[in-house]
Amino acid sequence: MAPSPCFHCQTNRAVIIRPKNREKLCRTCFINVFETEVHETITSTSLFYPGERVAIGASGGKDSTVLASVLKTLNERYNYGLDLCLLSIDEGIKGYRDDSLETVKRNAEQYEMPLEIVGYDELYGWTMDQVVAQVGKKGNCTYCGVFRRQALDRGAARLGIKHVVTGHNADDVAETVMMNLLRGDLPRLSRGTSIVTDSAASDIKRSKPLKYAYEKEIVLYAHHKQLDYFSTECIYSPEAFRGSARTLIKDLEKIRPSSILDIVKSGEDMAELVPAEIKGKACARAADDESTGGCGSQNGRTRGGEMAEMEKKLADDEAAESREVEIKLPAQSVPLPRKKQNKGIKGSTQKTIKTQTMGTCERCGYISSQKICKACTLLEGLNKNRPKTAIEVGVGLEDEESSSTLMRQMERVQLGG
């Protein structure tokens, strides 16, 4: 890079081109700008209150390490008055977490934060290694996904903490927007962009303070602050829709660096336009769902499978409809099935629909839209040594809709086993 002065201070030499907008900055100004932007996100959304106990979901990876570092800095600089701690989940996969947990332990010392490590064995009575031994490699992703979704909440609940922050960044959020658009998943589209999730349905609030931070800037921040993190890329290929969305976003970023933020903005606007009745569902279901990243174990899926399955389903629907048309054709007096007509109804029910019946799991007390939460259902199967049938019974119809991926994964368990 030809030596040029920092765009902000005009004195130091610029050493960074900001991925977000290609501004040339010096190290100090970059770190400052990065932290200030996170601060603005926090204050503009009134994310915390003074004295709040907040658990940082810490994996030892770059995102959560940067989040811990920035929150510590901001908490001191702006007197948030937060009581911060690190919360790590140990899935019990030999070798997989050892290094990252060591990193988190060092972070706890570096940031002088208490660290809680909660193991799957404590939470569920099963480690992932034991699950794999029981169900084989093919189906364990189901368990990993469901268990992990609940683990942070359950861990926080044990500590009596009501707010968990995670390291999800702008790239993750943009990816989720595109993915849900490709999957046609409006409920998830409506909640994927909000900085806080779950608050209506679960008594544990989840938020993502790095929502507007670019992944590349997180890496730069970690590098220039010389943070101690454990770099692992998930070695497993992502679910097909997510993979497709990820590729698309990487391409978009090359064309227009602001694209990631622009997609987040689009996602926020579209979330508001999701019909009220779907929003209501989304809210109620949020507790069951958290959908980012790969999982730490071999999932045995081939990339593209989810898209192919959806394609087949859509084609089936299409073919069924064609046969109906065939019957209707001669009549040619077609009824008026227009969404416009429903508008009035939608408008008037908008205020009345809140969360739909959201109970707690009969077994464990965890928030769930089912009598028995997914984790308990899976556990029942494991404990009975008969996972397949138990799963089938456990997933209700209503749920199938909101978590089709999970359902498909379960189908695979059945096939694979």
Place this chain on the structure above:
Amino acid sequence: MPGKELSDPCVDCRDAEAILTLRRRRLCKDCYIKFVSYKVFKRMENYRLNRGFAKDKPCKLLFPLSYGLSSSVLLHMLHDQLEVQRSKVHGSPGFDLHVLIIEPSTISPSNPAHDEGFELAQKCFPLCSFTKVPFHSIFALVPDIKETMSQFAGKGFEDDPSLSDAERLNAFRSCIATSTSKADVDHILMNRLIVAFAKQMDCQAIIWGDSDSRLAAKTLANVAKGRGSSVIWQVSDGMSPFGLEFNFPLRDLFTAELRDYASFFPELTKLIVPDEPLPANTLTKNLSIDELMMRYVLTQGEKYPGVMLNVTRTANKLDVSQMPANLSHCTFCAAPLMNEVGGGHTQFCYACARSRPSTSS
């Protein structure tokens, strides 16, 4: 007709040899045309039956024709509907169709003028009326656009009133920095032109000939450009912010089906100017976002056409009535200013600001 020996009978009429597979069903040519046309026929119902419009006179519709595959095929289908409509003595007044062509060579000098296409279209579709305008007629049709353009372009652009309209438009367009922004701005300007023309002609709705893949690409591109709040009227049937209805009757058909349909009619083959294929070896970073999304939809659509079609359907499910009331609108693209930083004090929406020369990247 019993007794006829057919090796592969059409599943609809059972009276002719099937020649094509449509959504897993083997059909003869006539039944294929009937099926494909019926998808559009259904979509035109409100206009054909004058629902929500005056019952005593035809409903006036504007139809922008680009000579592309999809708009040409749609015009052909709509003209068939007009023929049936005119042949009925009693019945609803139905609709009138006015075709608008923005002279392709004024959009890009590399486009052929296609004058023979204009002649041919008028000859083939005698029940429609036709107008051809140059792109720079936007200055005449949208009187305040000059001022908006100057404000949009900012310091880097000096409008020179001594130039011709064509030159002034080109000067403005050439100050837009990137290919993404250029495509974005061109699209907005053409939209404004078409809407203004429709209003001048007292049309009640605009019938857009976007194909399924174009709609899917438009949905994704708009989201990627920060235009999430306007996706809905860019791809869905219903009221646009311009006070005119927008309608996209091809939304349920696959491009391959349009191609098959066109192949049955020699006059269509002559009319259609094939899309220039996207150069395969263009570096991704040199594409516009619109081109990237079109490429994505086309390549993914080979394997997953239904998934791509579903992208548009998902966008269609968004509900404009959820939009906060009394939002002001962007002076350039007319999108509602939703969740804007600065709380509505801006003239241009978030997405237009991205395409402005000073901020475009």
